[in-house]
Amino acid sequence: MGFLSAQDEEAVKKEFERLGGSVKLTVFASELGPESNAQTVRLMQEVAALSDKLSVSVLNPHIDRERAQAYAIDASPAVVVEGDRDYGIRFLGIPAGYEFSNLIDSIIAVSNGEASLSADTKAALADLPEAVTIKVFSTPT
Numbered sequence: 001m002g003f004l005s006a007q008d009e010e011a012v013k014k015e016f017e018r019l020g021g022s023v024k025l026t027v028f029a030s031e032l033g034p035e036s037n038a039q040t041v042r043l044m045q046e047v048a049a050l051s052d053k054l055s056v057s058v059l060n061p062h063i064d065r066e067r068a069q070a071y072a073i074d075a076s077p078a079v080v081v082e083g084d085r086d087y088g089i090r091f092l093g094i095p096a097g098y099e100f101s102n103l104i105d106s107i108i109a110v111s112n113g114e115a116s117l118s119a120d121t122k123a124a125l126a127d128l129p130e131a132v133t134i135k136v137f138s139t140p141t
Contacts, residue, residue, distance in 0.1 A: 003043045016051040020112040026080040028061040040077035040094045083110040
């Protein structure tokens with residue numbers, strides 16, 4: 001049994017009509033890790049199957065250390081969402097539940113190469129004196 005119901009799949013397919021370019025989902029997961037590793041791989045495969053613009057690559061962070069370091073991945077499961085370039089979007093843990101809609105939004109934004117920010121917000125961000133790393137942590141509890 002999959003993670004997504006038929007109704008969920010149809011809703012995601014409708015959202016994916018907004019996809020521009022292709023998106024690669026790189027999953028770092030270890031068979032020796034928690035069950036969430038295998039669940040994350042399966043979920044990303046289900047999501048990628050909903051559009052021909054999506055692909056999935058599964059890497060073991062212990063074997064593919066150089067790639068994990070290049071993506072700054074130090075825990076698993078982890079998902080890298082990248083389009084024409086790497087925007088630094090990472091999901092640590094399985095992006096299910098409340099995080100699933102963020103995953104879909106991230107895929108769409110990356111495919112179009114642009115975040116859906118207002119012109120005022122983009123102007124304010126352009127005025128920042130140096131690069132900023134934003135980390136968002138969430139939990140259902």
